[in-house]
Amino acid sequence: MELSLQIKMNEKLFLRNPEETELGREIILNSIFLIHKAGFESFTFKKLALKIGTTEAGIYRYFENKHRLLVYIVSWYWSWLEYKVMVHTNNLKSPELKLKKIIQILATDVKDDVQTKHVDELLLHEIVRMEGAKAYLTRHVTEDNKQRIFKPYKDLCGAIAVIILECNPKYKYPRSLSSTIIEVAHYQNFFMKNLPSLTDFGKIKDDWKVIGFLEDLVFASLFPATRK
């Protein structure tokens, strides 16, 4: 039996569903490639069009603008990651083990185990680390949010919060801790690689250092010393 993961995306994110046509799938595949290669700022629809042999207008038929395309691929990533987290944790008994596994998934590079056809998850993971915050760091967050385009991120955050509460039902900040784990995993890794003096991991560049820090942080908070 052949399984293939199909992620249903929010329809507000696109003008035409890119998963349904060859050109659409090329747009996703190559935008990931180009953004990964040169960064979101230097990414343009013109360059993308050139790369896949279509025109700018061709791409505008699928996406309103390049920010929406970024939100699309970032959201896709969060959905994919939630699925991946589910797959890797539901055979684990204790919530502590689940949480450790989640931290590990968030903080290490992707080994391409949950396969999809037209998306390179490894590149996408690196894109999200560097460009992910730009999806919501805009003046139009509020309107974007009303269109529910950040739902995948929130869903992942909610799913982790549930496990946090299983670890300690009395813990007061499950959602904030959850979003903190996600964000810290990404930017400590970014700092480690690019601004190492903001971390304690020097030039070692070992994902497991970030994992160590995060586990320390999270489990100390969930199982605190009995001081007032």
Add this chain to the structure above:
Amino acid sequence: MELSLQIKMNEKLFLRNPEETELGREIILNSIFLIHKAGFESFTFKKLALKIGTTEAGIYRYFENKHRLLVYIVSWYWSWLEYKVMVHTNNLKSPELKLKKIIQILATDVKDDVQTKHVDELLLHEIVRMEGAKAYLTRHVTEDNKQRIFKPYKDLCGAIAVIILECNPKYKYPRSLSSTIIEVAHYQNFFMKNLPSLTDFGKIKDDWKVIGFLEDLVFASLFPATRK
């Protein structure tokens, strides 16, 4: 006696020192105003020039491009904040109290106590919360970093790390915890106001909620329960 805070900025950040001329000071003042009002993406040198009655070329004599100007004002903020942290903590005895004070300073809105002439620190604080990460989330971080333009951020991070070690000399991640405090303070506040379901603070929008979360997180990590 009149005191005025003069912050020496890295000379790589500008072509001509904006603090030294009237036009330069107008550039800083009004770029803060405009970026605060409409966001960094929609900010252009043309709009800025129009606002202060000069031309684009006039501004290009001071800053190479708008990203450098962003880094300039963000760096200025970090330097200012390090000074402010110093002022507010050196009368405190215990490092725990110092750390609490620092968290408070980072997570609350600025009350304009450490005065400067041509910078509105309140606006600047809000800019850094939303746009600060864009200073380093670029493809040219590495080259930028070689020019030491992120030094103020690192210095602040270093200063907090020292206090963290005073709290617990055995703590293994002083720098990562330090950068985490800074980042979490900003984006939990951003989430609280813009994407509240990523936090536990609902629509309450109370800075003290973020402070509570951060204190819990930090002190649990620094004084953990004795489990291995």
Add this chain to the structure above:
DNA sequence: TTTACAAAGATAGTAATACTATTAAATAAA
């Protein structure tokens, strides 16, 4: 007092970006 020289202002120009509009070709429904 002249010279000089740096800062600011004015004007123009360019390549690239982020789009929009129009028209033509292909395909599907009636």
Add this chain to the structure above:
DNA sequence: TTTATTTAATAGTATTACTATCTTTGTAAA
């Protein structure tokens, strides 16, 4: 077959992010 409708191709525009050049003005050393 005719007629819609979708899809593609071409062209065009306003704005952005610059660069270049030339003139004026204040200021300060010779």
